[in-house]
Amino acid sequence: MIVIDASIAIKMVEPTEKESDIAKSILLSHLEKKQQIIVPKFLFIEVANALATKIKLTKKSIKESLQFLYNSDFLLYELTEPDLIKASMLAKSYKTSVYDMIYAVIAKNKKIKLITADDRFVKKVGFPFVRTLTHYT
Amino acid sequence: MNWVTTNIRLPDDLYMDLKMKAARERKSIAAVIRERLSSHEKDKEKAQEDRTKKILKQMRELRKRIAKENPGIDFAKALIEMRYEQ
Numbered sequence: 527m528i529v530i531d532a533s534i535a536i537k538m539v540e541p542t543e544k545e546s547d548i549a550k551s552i553l554l555s556h557l558e559k560k561q562q563i564i565v566p567k568f569l570f571i572e573v574a575n576a577l578a579t580k581i582k583l584t585k586k587s588i589k590e591s592l593q594f595l596y597n598s599d600f601l602l603y604e605l606t607e608p609d610l611i612k613a614s615m616l617a618k619s620y621k622t623s624v625y626d627m628i629y630a631v632i633a634k635n636k637k638i639k640l641i642t643a644d645d646r647f648v649k650k651v652g653f654p655f656v657r658t659l660t661h662y663t
Numbered sequence: 664m665n666w667v668t669t670n671i672r673l674p675d676d677l678y679m680d681l682k683m684k685a686a687r688e689r690k691s692i693a694a695v696i697r698e699r700l701s702s703h704e705k706d707k708e709k710a711q712e713d714r715t716k717k718i719l720k721q722m723r724e725l726r727k728r729i730a731k732e733n734p735g736i737d738f739a740k741a742l743i744e745m746r747y748e749q
Binding site for chain 1: 711714715718719721722725726727728729730732733736737738739740741742743744745746747
């Protein structure tokens with residue numbers, strides 16, 4: 527099992543990038559139940575926000591991208607109060623957002639890897655279980 | 664192949680169905696149960712494969728359309744920029 531963040535999920539609908547193909551192979555492993563993907567529910571909100579506000583997509587493409595991600599059957603992680611407190615403490619220490627840190631807390635709790643395309647976050651925290659997409663393969 | 668002998672509890676109507684099927688097909692009840700279990704597993708695997716193919720097809724079509732709408736845009740970069748703007 528692995529955790530992916532929104533920067534990886536959005537790559538699953540992004541065309542023609544080399545890294546998007548790595549994201550596609552992560553999705554394939556998940557669908558074939560070789561290595562399942564677990565995410566917090568707010569991943570979908572983060573992706574939706576980026577698709578609607580930062581990328582020039584038609585309404586149809588936004589809708590279908592989100593439907594596609596929902597249909598991919600990611601396992602959903604239910605955040606608990608201790609998770610949120612832990613993420614907040616770590617975010618304060620490492621000067622990151624709580625949102626970004628929640629993915630890392632899930633990975634730490636489950637003793638699995640977090641895959642992200644956010645190099646800055648990886649460098650800031652330096653957690654051994656947080657990997658960028660290129661270092662994951 | 665190693666075989667294991669076990670006991671299972673079945674509702675009586677299911678047991679009667681299996682017994683009748685076994686009699687019709689001149690097989691043992693155990694053989695009928697084994698066939699049903701194996702066929703159920705195959706159906707599940709086939710359904711899973713079909714679902715995977717459907718999702719990947721949806722992904723290919725979506726990516727093709729998005730490529731026309733947004734050539735060369737790095738979506739992850741845009742999302743990460745959005746994170747750091749907050």
